Structures are given as C-alpha cells and as structure tokens.
Amino acid sequence: MSDEQLYPWRKKVKTLPPTFKNPIANIIHLGHIPKLVTTREKIRETLGINRKPPTAYGIESAKVEVQELIKRTELYDKATWNPTKEQTERESD
Amino acid sequence: MSKSYALFLGCYIPALQPFAEASLRQIAPRLNMKLIDMKGATCCPVPEIVRLADHNAWLYVSARNLALAESLGKDIMVVCNGCWETLYDSREALINNPPLMAEVNSKLLPLGKEFEGKIKVKHFLEVIVEDIGLKSLKTELKQPLSKLKVAVQYGCKLYKSLDEKFVSYFDDIIQTLGVKTVKYGAEKLCCGFPLSLYSLDKAMEERSKYKLDKMQTAKVDCMVTTCPGCYDVLEKAQLLLRRQGIRYEIPMLNLIELIAISLGFQPQEIGLDQHRIKTDALITKIGRGGN
Amino acid sequence: MSDELLKQKVLIYDAEKCSGCYYCMIVCSFYHFEEADLEKAYLRVNPDESNPTMFVNAYCAHCEHPFCVAACPTDPPAITKDDRGFVSIDQMRCIGCRSCNYACPISIPVYEDASRTSNKCDFCDGEPRCAKYCSTGALQVVSRREAKEARG
Numbered sequence: 354m355s356d357e358q359l360y361p362w363r364k365k366v367k368t369l370p371p372t373f374k375n376p377i378a379n380i381i382h383l384g385h386i387p388k389l390v391t392t393r394e395k396i397r398e399t400l401g402i403n404r405k406p407p408t409a410y411g412i413e414s415a416k417v418e419v420q421e422l423i424k425r426t427e428l429y430d431k432a433t434w435n436p437t438k439e440q441t442e443r444e445s446d
Numbered sequence: 447m448s449k450s451y452a453l454f455l456g457c458y459i460p461a462l463q464p465f466a467e468a469s470l471r472q473i474a475p476r477l478n479m480k481l482i483d484m485k486g487a488t489c490c491p492v493p494e495i496v497r498l499a500d501h502n503a504w505l506y507v508s509a510r511n512l513a514l515a516e517s518l519g520k521d522i523m524v525v526c527n528g529c530w531e532t533l534y535d536s537r538e539a540l541i542n543n544p545p546l547m548a549e550v551n552s553k554l555l556p557l558g559k560e561f562e563g564k565i566k567v568k569h570f571l572e573v574i575v576e577d578i579g580l581k582s583l584k585t586e587l588k589q590p591l592s593k594l595k596v597a598v599q600y601g602c603k604l605y606k607s608l609d610e611k612f613v614s615y616f617d618d619i620i621q622t623l624g625v626k627t628v629k630y631g632a633e634k635l636c637c638g639f640p641l642s643l644y645s646l647d648k649a650m651e652e653r654s655k656y657k658l659d660k661m662q663t664a665k666v667d668c669m670v671t672t673c674p675g676c677y678d679v680l681e682k683a684q685l686l687l688r689r690q691g692i693r694y695e696i697p698m699l700n701l702i703e704l705i706a707i708s709l710g711f712q713p714q715e716i717g718l719d720q721h722r723i724k725t726d727a728l729i730t731k732i733g734r735g736g737n
Numbered sequence: 738m739s740d741e742l743l744k745q746k747v748l749i750y751d752a753e754k755c756s757g758c759y760y761c762m763i764v765c766s767f768y769h770f771e772e773a774d775l776e777k778a779y780l781r782v783n784p785d786e787s788n789p790t791m792f793v794n795a796y797c798a799h800c801e802h803p804f805c806v807a808a809c810p811t812d813p814p815a816i817t818k819d820d821r822g823f824v825s826i827d828q829m830r831c832i833g834c835r836s837c838n839y840a841c842p843i844s845i846p847v848y849e850d851a852s853r854t855s856n857k858c859d860f861c862d863g864e865p866r867c868a869k870y871c872s873t874g875a876l877q878v879v880s881r882r883e884a885k886e887a888r889g
Contacts, residue, residue, distance in 0.1 A: 359829070368771065369499055369771075370643065370772055372773055373773065377499060380496065386458075386492060387462055389460070393461060393462065396717060397464045397468075399720075400716065406455060407484070407487075408484075408488065412486045418488075418557050419489075419510070422503070422506040422557075423507070426506065427500055427502075428500035428503040431499065432499075493870075498767050602873045605875075606873055634756050634790060635757055640758040640760035640763060641758060643763055644763055644775050652784075
C-alpha cells in the first residue's frame with residue numbers, strides 16, 4: 354500500500370537521497386556531472402584539443418535546454434527543494 | 447572509405463580523463479574513422495542516479511542527445527559504458543513504444559529537436575571489432591607491448607550486452623594489441639560506484655580496495671578499462687587510500703590510450719605523463735617495448 | 738504444477754553474472770522508501786564467504802504455498818497471494834507479530850521499526866525494479882517454467 358493511501362493527509366515531501374543531490378544539481382546547472390576545472394582545461398590545451406569540449410561545458414544553450422527538459426518533470430522540484438527556504442517562507446506568511 | 451560517427455564523449459572523459467579524448471582524436475584517422483562532434487551534447491544522463499530518481503527526466507535528456515546525433519545523420523559512437531547503457535536502453539524504449547516516442551518528441555519539439563529512431567548506438571568496442579575490424583587494427587600496430595602486464599576491468603555494463611559480446615570484444619582487442627593480460631581473480635567484481643551511493647567507505651573498503659589489493663598482488667603494470675566510471679572510482683580510491691598510508695600506484699589507462707600507444711603515439715603526445723597516478727615506470731617500460 | 742502456475746513471473750539470479758555492485762538493493766530501497774539504503778532493501782546480496790568475488794542473492798520466490806501466508810495469524814490474513822502469484826503484506830492489516838519473519842525459510846519478510854509492521858518484496862506490482870536496473874543482467878524476470886528449467 355502506498356504512502357498516499359496510508360496517510361492521505363500527510364504532505365508529500367519531495368526529496369532525494371543525499372548522494373543523489375550533487376550529481377543531479379550539477380546536471381541541472383552544468384549539463385554534466387563533474388566540473389571542468391582550469392587545470393584540466395590546461396591539460397586539454399597541451400594535448401592539442403580544445404580547452405572546452407564541444408559539449409555543454411562549452412555551449413551555454415545546451416545547459417538551458419537540459420534545464421527546460423528537467424523542469425517538465427518532478428525531478429526539478431525534488432532536486433531544488435530546500436527545507437530551510439520553505440520554513441522561512443512559511444514563517445514570513 | 448572512412449566510416450563516420452557522431453562522437454558522444456559523456457562527462458568523465460572530457461572533464462577528468464582528457465587523455466582518452468586526445469588519444470581517440472589521434473587514432474581516429476589511422477583507423478579510418480571520422481568523428482563528428484555532437485555540439486551541445488550533455489550528460490547522457492547517468493543511469494544509476496537519474497534513471498532511478500526520475501525515469502522521465504532520464505528519458506527526455508537522453509532523447510535530446512539521441513536527437514542531436516540523428517540531426518547529424520550518423521550512428522553514435524559511445525566511449526563510456528554508462529553512456530552506452532543510457533543511450534542504448536532509451537533508444538530501445540523509444541523505438542519499441544511509438545506513443546512514448548510521440549510524448550518525448552512533444553517535449554523536444556519546442557527545443558527544435560526530434561528523434562525518429564533512425565540512428566544506432568554503438569559502443570567503442572563494437573566499432574573497433576565490427577566496423578573497423580581487428581585485422582585493420584593489427585596492420586596499424588607499431589609499438590610492441592608483449593611484456594606489458596595489464597589487469598583488465600571490464601565494467602558491469604559490458605556483461606549486459608547481447609551474449610556478453612562486449613566482454614569478448616575487449617579480450618579480442620587486448621589480444622590483438624599483443625598485451626599480456628594478468629588474471630588477478632577479481633575481474634568481474636564491481637569497482638564500487640553504485641555502492642558508493644549508499645556508503646563511500648563501504649564501497650572503498652569492500653570493492654575498490656579489494657580489487658586494488660588483488661591487482662597489486664598480481665604485480666600488474668597498469669589497469670585497462672573502457673569505463674570512465676570505473677577509472678574514476680579506482681583512481682580516487684588510490685588517492686584517498688594514500689592519505690591512510692596505503693600506496694598502490696597502479697596506473698589507470700583507458701583502452702583507447704593503450705590502443706594509441708600500440709599505434710606508436712608517444713606517451714607524452716597523449717598525456718600519459720599527466721595522469722594523477724604516477725606513470726613513470728609504465729612509460730619507461732613502454733619505451734623498452736614493454737620489456 | 739499447473740500450466741497457469743508455470744506462467745507466473747518470478748525472479749532468477751545468475752551468480753556467475755553478478756558483479757556484486759549491490760545496485761539492486763539501492764534500487765529496491767529507493768523504489769519503496771526513496772532512500773539509498775541497503776538495510777531497507779527487500780532482497781539481500783551477500784558475498785560468498787569462501788570467495789568474496791562471488792555473491793549470493795536472497796530474494797522472495799513468491800512460493801507456490803508460501804510459509805509466510807500460512808503463518809500469518811490475522812483474520813482476514815495480512816499476507817496474501819494474488820492471482821498473478823505475487824505475495825504481499827497489507828500494511829493496514831499487519832499487526833507486526835513477526836510470525837512471517839520466522840516462518841520464511843530464508844527470512845525474506847523484515848520487521849520495520851518505523852511502521853511496526855513487517856514488509857516484504859511485492860514484485861513492484863509486476864515489474865521488479867531490481868531486475869530492470871540490474872547492472873550486469875544477473876537478475877532477471879522469467880516465468881516459473883523457465884526458472885525451473887534453468888535450475889535443472
């Protein structure tokens with residue numbers, strides 16, 4: 354039996370396991386999981402490949418497109434849900 | 447005539463392991479491959495995390511990547527096991543379910559993209575063995591590495607391919623390169639990435655450390671993999687365990703780097719000397735023809 | 738076994754294929770509790786003591802005559818086997834007596850402190866996530882007939 358059936362009045366808390374949060378936040382903000390740091394950019398340059406790869410690392414519009422797609426799913430709310438922020442908003446009401 | 451592919455790099459290779467990307471771009475013309483960059487590609491997205499957290503988000507983002515390749519009119523070549531799983535599975539899910547395909551396309555159309563299922567998703571191993579051919583690879587070999595002892599890390603996803611064919615492709619390529627594979631007894635064991643979603647310490651202790659211990663005992667010169675995820679986990683494990691006073695210094699290589707070396711590229715050309723785990727001994731050994 | 742019974746879906750595990758990534762357990766706990774916690778999974782993968790690179794997976798077989806159903810003391814019973822053959826625990830009826838925990842030969846039902854009831858694999862309503870997302874394809878959903886043939 355699902356939680357909604359068991360506890361119909363309980364507000365559904367949208368959350369993610371802590372280990373999932375950073376990778377998902379990075380996908381939303383960067384389009385990729387790891388950050389491309391300057392030292393790696395320099396290594397790329399010495400190896401004769403572009404400082405920034407032709408992916409979302411170097412193309413801003415790609416990030417925006419991924420954000421648009423994720424905003425249409427429940428994941429966006431889950432990933433950006435901030436309990437402290439919600440608390441402050443409730444208190445200020 | 448050279449074969450063209452839409453190149454899907456993923457996240458880890460361009461950001462953390464540019465050596466593999468540099469190697470790939472160098473070996474491509476030698477192996478008659480033309481690589482076309484998928485401009486604006488993003489994370490595949492990572493199956494272990496995004497597919498579990500939200501199946502729709504996973505499908506939409508991967509369909510966008512598939513649509514990018516389709517607009518180039520080329521099959522995708524994937525150089526990461528995880529990306530292969532995501533793109534292959536999402537393509538299968540979409541082409542076998544037209545209503546789902548229509549729903550996903552309704553999300554892609556506002557972005558000016560559409561996926562119709564015209565292209566295929568190919569793993570790097572598949573491209574080398576099925577399209578390029580091991581014979582062509584063999585004729586290009588310049589650097590003998592017969593005495594080099596390598597430990598193979600296949601990565602879980604390769605076992606998911608039809609009849610585990612990618613595992614045998616991996617072995618076939620290694621054999622063609624003439625490298626000596628050392629059986630260290632934990633080839634199939636997971637690197638620890640999925641387990642790190644529960645506990646990094648447990649993953650490090652029970653998986654990564656166990657594997658590294660086995661490799662150390664087998665006295666291997668380096669570890670070879672096609673999975674940037676395994677590469678990253680085992681590299682990080684070595685760096686983290688070093689802080690506890692446990693030193694391994696097992697160089698990590700992507701199979702693409704090993705192919706580049708065999709084709710005669712100098713270790714410095716592909717950045718082998720810039721790895722985070724020291725590769726000096728390995729480079730000296732390569733200089734001596736693997737002896 | 739009747740033909741109807743042989744058509745029912747069950748899980749099958751190939752130890753030769755399992756890499757011990759434990760992702761099935763993470764998937765299971767996420768699907769049921771939105772957590773990545775091995776302790777909360779309804780199936781358990783453990784390393785073989787004699788060979789730590791081989792694994793043993795204990796998962797619900799949704800038995801033909803389930804011991805857990807027979808042991809359930811509530812009336813009507815909290816544990817039932819539906820038409821598709823899936824054995825599940827009704828959380829509203831379970832009194833948390835743990836009889837099923839002890840009755841099951843491989844202790845599949847587990848007692849949850851938070852809900853004070855027992856919980857077990859519900860076959861994800863016909864589409865087990867553990868098998869769907871298994872990293873190597875070691876866990877698969879097959880018919881009871883195929884499972885019997887594979888077991889030899």
